[in-house]
Amino acid sequence: MGATESKSGGGEATLTVDRPEHETLRVRLAGEWRLTSSRPDPDSILAEAERQPTRRLVFDASGIESWDTAILIFLDRLETLAAERKLEVDRRGLPDGVERLLALTAATTEKEGARAKTVPQNWLAQVGTFTVSFIGGSKAFLTFLGEVTLSFLRLVRGRASYRRSDFFYVLQETGAQALPIVTLIAFLVGLIMAFVGAVQLQPFGATLYVANGVAIAMAREMAAMMTAIIMAGRTGAAFAAQLGTMKVTEEIDAVATMGLDPIDYLVLPRMLALSLMMPLLAVYANAVGILGGATVGLTMLDLSPVLYWQQTVQAVTLTHFATGLVKAVVFGVIVAVSGCLRGMQCGNSASAVGESATSAVVTCIVLIVITDGLFAVIFNVLGV
Numbered sequence: 001m002g003a004t005e006s007k008s009g010g011g012e013a014t015l016t017v018d019r020p021e022h023e024t025l026r027v028r029l030a031g032e033w034r035l036t037s038s039r040p041d042p043d044s045i046l047a048e049a050e051r052q053p054t055r056r057l058v059f060d061a062s063g064i065e066s067w068d069t070a071i072l073i074f075l076d077r078l079e080t081l082a083a084e085r086k087l088e089v090d091r092r093g094l095p096d097g098v099e100r101l102l103a104l105t106a107a108t109t110e111k112e113g114a115r116a117k118t119v120p121q122n123w124l125a126q127v128g129t130f131t132v133s134f135i136g137g138s139k140a141f142l143t144f145l146g147e148v149t150l151s152f153l154r155l156v157r158g159r160a161s162y163r164r165s166d167f168f169y170v171l172q173e174t175g176a177q178a179l180p181i182v183t184l185i186a187f188l189v190g191l192i193m194a195f196v197g198a199v200q201l202q203p204f205g206a207t208l209y210v211a212n213g214v215a216i217a218m219a220r221e222m223a224a225m226m227t228a229i230i231m232a233g234r235t236g237a238a239f240a241a242q243l244g245t246m247k248v249t250e251e252i253d254a255v256a257t258m259g260l261d262p263i264d265y266l267v268l269p270r271m272l273a274l275s276l277m278m279p280l281l282a283v284y285a286n287a288v289g290i291l292g293g294a295t296v297g298l299t300m301l302d303l304s305p306v307l308y309w310q311q312t313v314q315a316v317t318l319t320h321f322a323t324g325l326v327k328a329v330v331f332g333v334i335v336a337v338s339g340c341l342r343g344m345q346c347g348n349s350a351s352a353v354g355e356s357a358t359s360a361v362v363t364c365i366v367l368i369v370i371t372d373g374l375f376a377v378i379f380n381v382l383g384v
Contacts, residue, residue, distance in 0.1 A: 012037040013070075014063070017048045023055040026093075027078075030063025033071035042078040049087065057082055059093035072101055144341045148271060151263045155272075160264045170273035174235050178281060181230055186285035189226055190214055190292025198301055207301045211311035214293030219320040221327075223286035225372055227278065228331035232364030236339035239270055240360035243343025244353040252344070262344070271336040278332030279325045286324065319384060327375055331368055338363040 016028035027045055031037075049057070057078075064071075075098065082089050091099045121129065154160040197210045243266060246252050255262050290312060297303040342360035346352050 013039050015040040015045070017045055019052070020058075023053050024058060025049050025054050025056070026058050026060055028060045028063065029071070030065075032065050033067040033074070035068055035070045037070065039070055039074055042074060042081060045078060046081050046085065049085070054087060056088045056090060058090045061094050061098070064095065067095070067098065071098060075102060140345070141337075141341060144344070145337055147263050148267060148337055148340075151261065151268045152271075154264065155268060160268055161260050162265050162269050167269040167273055170270050171277065173238075174231065174274050175277040175280065178231065178234060178277075179284070181234065182227055182281055182285050183288050185226055185230055186218075186223065186288040187292040187295075189222055190218060190289030191296055192292075193217055193222070193289075194293035194296035195300070198296060202301075207297075208303065208307065208311060210293065210297055210301065211303070211308045212315035215290055215312040215316045216320055218286045218289035218293075219316050219324050221324070221372070223289055224278075224282045224324045224327040224331060225368065227281045227285045227328065228335060228368050229365060231274065231278065231281070231332070232335050232338075232368065233361050235274060236335045236360045236364045237357040239336065239339030240343040240346070240357045241353055243267075243340055244346030244356040247344065247346045248348055248350070248353060267336075267340040267344075270340055271333065274336040275329060275332040278328045278335075282324055282328035283321075286321075323375075323379060323384060327372065330371060330375075334367045334371060335364045338367060 013031040013033045014029070016030070018026050018028070020026050025045070025048065033039065045057075075094070079089050079102075091102060094102070151160060194210050194214050197213045198207055201207050201209055243252070246266070252262050252266070255265050294305070294308050294312075297308050298305060339360045342356040342363060346356040
């Protein structure tokens with residue numbers, strides 16, 4: 001019976017095919033079968049098997065000088081191709097170690113259908129799952145808020161343990177370093193509000209009242225809300241990423257092991273710093289927003305600086321400023337608590353840190369909008 005020979009490029013691993021019996025194809029392996037060596041293509045064996053009727057593959061590995069996982073890769077590929085063509089593979093001619101490793105590989109291969117199939121939920125099950133998740137998330141948030149409140153009470157009694165240097169560092173990070181982005185956004189918001197108001201009031205010849213609208217809107221709503229949203233994306237996500245990374249590296253567990261309360265040591269300085277800086281940032285954003293409105297009033301509407309200033313002073317009262325400051329303090333607490341909560345809930349992987357930062361931003365913005373709506377209702381009822 002004739003034989004077919006295939007060699008690697010360097011001649012290190014050789015493969016010879018012959019037919020010792022009818023419908024049986026014998027594969028002779030010789031040389032060095034290593035990852036550093038070139039190896040024959042298993043397709044050449046199947047091509048020979050298709051030339052004549054073949055039902056069975058056998059091996060003769062007596063000529064192999066040395067081998068490593070390269071031969072396992074080759075034989076695994078060959079057996080896969082043989083199984084597709086329904087050829088029987090007899091491994092008895094292979095070295096003992098190769099035969100055992102191939103058997104182990106086959107035993108640990110995932111069986112078809114072993115994975116549980118995902119059954120899509122109907123809408124009622126989806127509503128139930130969302131409800132359970134919402135209730136669980138709300139419970140976790142309220143529990144964490146309670147722990148933070150107890151930590152604040154310990155601070156009032158002088159029994160909270162945290163590093164003053166951490167507090168001042170976060171104070172700088174959430175205050176002075178946030179001024180550039182707050183300045184830009186507040187100025188643009190005031191400018192846009194003035195432009196929109198001018199377009200609506202110009203047909204009535206009442207462009208003077210643009211100053212009133214910008215000043216009241218910035219003092220009551222926009223300064224506090226826009227600053228809170230900026231800090232949610234900037235500082236809330238940073239808090240979540242910082243604490244999430246500490247959770248992954250088990251630093252939070254180390255803090256607890258040393259007998260320190262992680263809420264006091266890690267969360268309290270961040271909450272205090274942001275709660276103190278948010279009203280100051282809101283006042284600053286208010287002034288910058290009014291300046292943005294004045295830019296439109298003085299350049300596009302030909303209003304005099306004195307007249308614009310008089311309208312602003314007459315429109316804005318201490319009640320308007322107090323309303324915005326109260327909102328800013330509450331928004332600061334929301335951003336700090338939400339960011340720290342998501343960081344403490346972080347999983348133990350790098351991707352979980354990114355997910356916690358994203359979740360912190362979403363949670364902050366949703367709670368800010370909901371809280372602002374509640375403030376609007378409450379202030380309307382109180383006549384503020």
